[in-house]
Amino acid sequence: MALALSVAPTSSSSSSLLSRNPNPSPNFRTTHLNFGSQRRIYTINPLLRSFKCLQSSSKDLNASPFSISAIASSSQTTELVPHRLQRLVKEFKSLTEPIDRLKWVLHYASLIPPMPELSRTESNRVMGCTARVWLEAELGQDGKMRFWADSDSDVSKGMCSCLIQVLDEASPEEVMELKTEDLAELNVGLLGGERSRVNTWYNVLVSMQKKTRRLVAEREGKVPSFEPFPSLVLTAHGIEAKGSFAEAQAKYLFPEETRVEELVNVLKEKKIGVVAHFYMDPEVQGVLTAAQKHWPHISISDSLIMADSAVTMAKAGCQFITVLGVDFMSENVRAILDQAGFEEVGVYRMSDETIGCSLADAASAPAYLNYLEAASLSRPSLHVVYINTSLETKAFAHELVPTITCTSSNVVQTILQAFAQMPELTVWYGPDSYMGANIVKLFQQMTLMTDEEIANIHPKHSLDSIKSLLPRLHYFQEGTCIVHHLFGHEVVERIKYMYCDAFLTAHLEVPGEMFSLAMEAKKREMGVVGSTQNILDFIKQKVQEAVDRNVDDHLQFVLGTESGMVTSIVAVIRSLLGSSVNSKLKVEVVFPVSSDSMTKTSSDSSNSIKVGDVALPVVPGVAGGEGCSIHGGCASCPYMKMNSLSSLLKVCHKLPDLENVFGGFIAERFKRQTPQGKLIADVGCEPILHMRHFQANKELPEKLVHQVLSCESKR
Numbered sequence: 001m002a003l004a005l006s007v008a009p010t011s012s013s014s015s016s017l018l019s020r021n022p023n024p025s026p027n028f029r030t031t032h033l034n035f036g037s038q039r040r041i042y043t044i045n046p047l048l049r050s051f052k053c054l055q056s057s058s059k060d061l062n063a064s065p066f067s068i069s070a071i072a073s074s075s076q077t078t079e080l081v082p083h084r085l086q087r088l089v090k091e092f093k094s095l096t097e098p099i100d101r102l103k104w105v106l107h108y109a110s111l112i113p114p115m116p117e118l119s120r121t122e123s124n125r126v127m128g129c130t131a132r133v134w135l136e137a138e139l140g141q142d143g144k145m146r147f148w149a150d151s152d153s154d155v156s157k158g159m160c161s162c163l164i165q166v167l168d169e170a171s172p173e174e175v176m177e178l179k180t181e182d183l184a185e186l187n188v189g190l191l192g193g194e195r196s197r198v199n200t201w202y203n204v205l206v207s208m209q210k211k212t213r214r215l216v217a218e219r220e221g222k223v224p225s226f227e228p229f230p231s232l233v234l235t236a237h238g239i240e241a242k243g244s245f246a247e248a249q250a251k252y253l254f255p256e257e258t259r260v261e262e263l264v265n266v267l268k269e270k271k272i273g274v275v276a277h278f279y280m281d282p283e284v285q286g287v288l289t290a291a292q293k294h295w296p297h298i299s300i301s302d303s304l305i306m307a308d309s310a311v312t313m314a315k316a317g318c319q320f321i322t323v324l325g326v327d328f329m330s331e332n333v334r335a336i337l338d339q340a341g342f343e344e345v346g347v348y349r350m351s352d353e354t355i356g357c358s359l360a361d362a363a364s365a366p367a368y369l370n371y372l373e374a375a376s377l378s379r380p381s382l383h384v385v386y387i388n389t390s391l392e393t394k395a396f397a398h399e400l401v402p403t404i405t406c407t408s409s410n411v412v413q414t415i416l417q418a419f420a421q422m423p424e425l426t427v428w429y430g431p432d433s434y435m436g437a438n439i440v441k442l443f444q445q446m447t448l449m450t451d452e453e454i455a456n457i458h459p460k461h462s463l464d465s466i467k468s469l470l471p472r473l474h475y476f477q478e479g480t481c482i483v484h485h486l487f488g489h490e491v492v493e494r495i496k497y498m499y500c501d502a503f504l505t506a507h508l509e510v511p512g513e514m515f516s517l518a519m520e521a522k523k524r525e526m527g528v529v530g531s532t533q534n535i536l537d538f539i540k541q542k543v544q545e546a547v548d549r550n551v552d553d554h555l556q557f558v559l560g561t562e563s564g565m566v567t568s569i570v571a572v573i574r575s576l577l578g579s580s581v582n583s584k585l586k587v588e589v590v591f592p593v594s595s596d597s598m599t600k601t602s603s604d605s606s607n608s609i610k611v612g613d614v615a616l617p618v619v620p621g622v623a624g625g626e627g628c629s630i631h632g633g634c635a636s637c638p639y640m641k642m643n644s645l646s647s648l649l650k651v652c653h654k655l656p657d658l659e660n661v662f663g664g665f666i667a668e669r670f671k672r673q674t675p676q677g678k679l680i681a682d683v684g685c686e687p688i689l690h691m692r693h694f695q696a697n698k699e700l701p702e703k704l705v706h707q708v709l710s711c712e713s714k715r
Helices: 040-047 052-056 068-072 080-094 098-109 154-167 172-177 180-187 195-220 244-251 257-270 282-291 303-315 327-339 358-363 366-376 391-400 411-421 433-446 451-457 463-472 489-498 512-523 532-549 563-578 645-654 680-697 702-713
Strands: 003-007 133-139 145-151 231-235 238-242 272-277 298-301 320-324 346-348 381-386 403-406 426-430 473-475 503-507 527-530 554-560 586-590 598-600 609-611 614-616 618-620
Touching: 080 098, 080 154, 080 172, 080 180, 098 154, 133 154, 133 195, 145 154, 145 195, 154 195, 172 195, 180 195, 231 244, 231 563, 238 244, 257 272, 257 282, 257 645, 272 282, 272 303, 282 298, 282 563, 282 645, 298 303, 303 320, 303 327, 320 327, 320 645, 327 346, 327 391, 327 680, 358 366, 358 381, 358 391, 366 381, 366 391, 366 426, 381 391, 381 411, 381 702, 391 403, 391 680, 403 411, 403 680, 411 426, 411 433, 411 463, 411 680, 426 433, 426 463, 433 463, 433 473, 433 512, 451 463, 463 473, 489 512, 503 512, 503 532, 512 527, 527 532, 532 554, 532 563, 532 586, 554 563, 563 586
Parallel strands: 003 133, 272 298, 272 320, 320 346, 381 403, 381 426, 426 473, 503 527, 503 554, 554 586
Antiparallel strands: 133 145, 231 238, 231 586, 598 618, 609 614
16 A cells, blocks of 8 residues: 655644444444445444544643654653554454454545545655555644545555544654554454555554654754755656766666677677676676676676576686675685586686775684684584675684574574574674674564464474573674664664655664664565665565556665665666556665765866766765765775776786786685695685575585584583
8 A cells, every 4th residue: 555644734623524433333244334425424423423532531631742852752641542542452353253344444434535636646645555545644733633544445544544543633742652563453353464454554653653753843943954865766767866976876877888888799709707796886787787688697696696696607608707796705706616616717806906895804803713712612503604704714613613604685594493403502693793683683573473473484483492592692793894884873863754654675784773773664564674685676576566556656765785786776676667557656766875975076077077978076985985974874885896897897808817917806716724724715615505505405404413513512
């Protein structure tokens, strides 16, 4: 359902449109409701008592003075809203048959009049629902909130009417203090538990609260000085960039044909495959995306898929693989190709300098070694290491503590499966501190679920097993990604105020505040937390659903990860919109980036950076070359941006490098040995192979389980 909000003219009569029966009749199913009548509100009214009667017992309760700070906490909240909500819950619970609950929802739909067409505007829509819904709000002179709603679905309209009954003429504090969890009991048996309908309660409430927050700020003259984040708006007819940062991104989406042709020709001539990470520079991704149409051996993916793609390209006859990513990615590609028997295929990086990664560096520091040594003393123990680490780290760790690699998309299932196969296990996750904290928080949230809900996540777990594993789950607390580290408090506050009703996406590596925000949105199917691929798949799914509905809609996605993802996202969205007859659909991709994450090129247009004939006033990345702002939000990863288009073309043109001009660009094999005298490449690949076994078979390999338990027996 799609919903909407706007400020409506002041009126004190709205709630008189609502009336209710404080004691729902058990014979409700025999009541004849004239749903086809234009005057249906009057034919049903005799069943009910005026909604105003509900408020009579609360007239002597004075709402506390309201301010922005009171949104978060109010010590003088009345019991009016909880009282109304409980009465509504009792109504639904008194109706034992789903069809009767449906009729009751339709009855509520009849209690609110149609909204004028002038109010059915795009700005009044609220995202995330099955049908279109419009919601208006105002803050009256008496300090009370009033709401109006309409929908092109009677079921959705009825659900909105229920929420209006609860919150109409409530104080702003009461509106803001109602949580989506408080509405859970309204879902009992409703419409067969259809999830998309259930989410209507939550998404309408979030929209009510967003408008309430803004109206209070306007009334008190305390409107935050937030500017909208930059964004790209896509339609079937083209792309509109909002803000200089978005303009800089957008210009690279349509690369010069000569650059694309040059790359394709050299790739074909020399049988070169390209594996690139999602976080590449927009210029590089724009050219690669266009080149994919002419040369199949180009892959843009997350770090897990890169090595798999390289093997596929080698099997297809590619003699060289160029890796556009940080060094641990090229290391993994080299090692996996060797494991697959393609030692003769050359692997090349895009620089003769170190292309580092803050997470990989953290795992190479003495503090991480100390962390692993502590783990080795607590047996049985399993080290779950993030794939974004060097092969050397994986090798050294595996000799200290049995180790399995994970990604942001499979880490939760990896840990749950490990505890399922070895119930007495202790798990040590690293090196990403934010991801570790978020995993723990996720498991803590699972302790509030039922056994059935937990089994849906992992069939071999229950409430007791989740509670049991939590004290034995540890994470390293000194490692962060410089990109995701900066989705901090400032950015979160801005999202809460301006984008709380949008689709929220967040990488599992983001700080806790951003994680919690996206997790709350995920509960109502308005968010995703996971890997870059998870984020891309989520956006694709939501756009496809909107395309299938074939109605005018405006989807807004907040991109809670590195901005380099935009090229792949835009490509997917354009493909879906291009195949649709729905010309009214708009899809907006929002970059939560601060102005300090951009660099002004020059006030003199003659010295500005140009893309074709277009001069760019800003480019992603701060002047210091670090890509991210200390104030929150991130433009780009500075390490990833060392992989330039010019470097790619230069390397490709020189291959095969018979004169060893690009010796520093080669992804070298590890010839050094571990403390136990084994090759780093061999030992470092083993945790990766353990992960591949888990992905293919949904259980940890017997070899790894034996390693863990044999360590225990030696204690």
